[in-house]
Amino acid sequence: MGREQLVPLWNFFSEWFTHEPRVAAQPYLWHYDGLRDLLLESADIISAKEAERRVLVLENPGLAGRHLVTDTLYAGLQVITPGEVAPAHRHTPVALRFVMEGTGGYTAVEGERTWMEPGDFIVTPSWAWHDHGHEGEGPFIWLDVLDVPTIRFLGANFTERYPQERFPQGPPVDDSLHRYGTNMRPVGYARESLASPVFSYPYSRTREALERLKQHSEWDPYHGLKMEYIDPTTGGPAIPTISTFIQLLPKGFATETYRSTDGGVFAVAEGTGTVTIGTGEAAKQFRFAKRDIFSVPCWAPYSIVADEESVIFSASDRSVQTKLGIWREQR
Ligand code: 1HN
Numbered sequence: 001m002g003r004e005q006l007v008p009l010w011n012f013f014s015e016w017f018t019h020e021p022r023v024a025a026q027p028y029l030w031h032y033d034g035l036r037d038l039l040l041e042s043a044d045i046i047s048a049k050e051a052e053r054r055v056l057v058l059e060n061p062g063l064a065g066r067h068l069v070t071d072t073l074y075a076g077l078q079v080i081t082p083g084e085v086a087p088a089h090r091h092t093p094v095a096l097r098f099v100m101e102g103t104g105g106y107t108a109v110e111g112e113r114t115w116m117e118p119g120d121f122i123v124t125p126s127w128a129w130h131d132h133g134h135e136g137e138g139p140f141i142w143l144d145v146l147d148v149p150t151i152r153f154l155g156a157n158f159t160e161r162y163p164q165e166r167f168p169q170g171p172p173v174d175d176s177l178h179r180y181g182t183n184m185r186p187v188g189y190a191r192e193s194l195a196s197p198v199f200s201y202p203y204s205r206t207r208e209a210l211e212r213l214k215q216h217s218e219w220d221p222y223h224g225l226k227m228e229y230i231d232p233t234t235g236g237p238a239i240p241t242i243s244t245f246i247q248l249l250p251k252g253f254a255t256e257t258y259r260s261t262d263g264g265v266f267a268v269a270e271g272t273g274t275v276t277i278g279t280g281e282a283a284k285q286f287r288f289a290k291r292d293i294f295s296v297p298c299w300a301p302y303s304i305v306a307d308e309e310s311v312i313f314s315a316s317d318r319s320v321q322t323k324l325g326i327w328r329e330q331r
Contacts, residue, residue, distance in 0.1 A: 023263070275304045
């Protein structure tokens with residue numbers, strides 16, 4: 001059989017077809033405080049230009065050497081210092097940013113800038129030219145999440161560098177937010193790509209919505225008050241391959257244990273508390289504080305207790321799974 005490039009299925013059938021998903025990722029939490037010092041140290045050692053992207057990658061302990069935060073997502077923390085530019089390039093994987101700290105940083109998508117503020121959620125669509133810069137003071141730091149594993153798995157990973165440092169200036173600052181992000185769209189609007197034409201979801205707006213809604217919301221026992229970022233022109237996910245969420249848990253709220261086939265990466269925008277991830281002996285409990293990041297493996301049960309009112313961003317491959325009709329949850 002070996003000489004004929006054949007393998008008997010019965011030797012590995014039960015390994016592949018398990019009762020429940022077998023997942024390599026492990027529950028893990030990165031404390032921002034420890035990580036921030038290393039990020040700043042990296043800024044002394046290598047420039048943003050030299051590095052192309054100066055990122056410390058969040059590598060899940062169950063995925064050593066694979067550079068991934070969950071089985072299906074890449075995540076890293078990126079820092080730029082005043083005056084630096086992360087040069088323009090484009091790639092088929094989609095990137096999202098969740099801003100951690102700093103003022104005066106911007107990202108430009110096809111030459112359109114948006115100034116980034118802590119808590120902002122920013123989308124860089126597939127194959128869109130993008131560069132980042134920093135015209136303020138102090139370090140500017142954000143979380144990147146990309147769908148690289150999915151795109152590589154599909155054999156469709158392409159990257160191109162722009163010949164200049166910056167892509168030429170495009171529409172005015174936040175043009176797309178005003179054009180598409182206020183419950184209106186241009187008359188005769190025809191969709192050009194699968195990505196949301198809005199690429200900045202400012203925290204000021206998100207936070208105000210949560211603040212209003214918490215006054216009289218029915219709390220989901222598993223999620224508190226959880227909202228999904230959408231493409232306003234379709235009502236679908238803001239990114240075709242990554243679902244993104246923001247949730248508020250009031251002080252003292254303890255979620256019921258929940259699991260779903262998407263797992264994901266979670267970033268704490270505000271608050272402190274405890275998250276428990278996994279079952280039985282493999283269960284791990286982590287204290288979390290503002291800006292900490294944790295990884296929930298697919299199908300791993302988790303629950304969150306908020307000691308203070310907490311706001312948590314999360315990203316997962318749920319939108320891929322729902323398109324394929326395979327997404328499951330267990331409440
Ligand atoms: C990328 O383009 C960025 O644009 C960040 O900031 C991280 C990781 C892998 C591939 C491309 C960015 C990335 C990346």
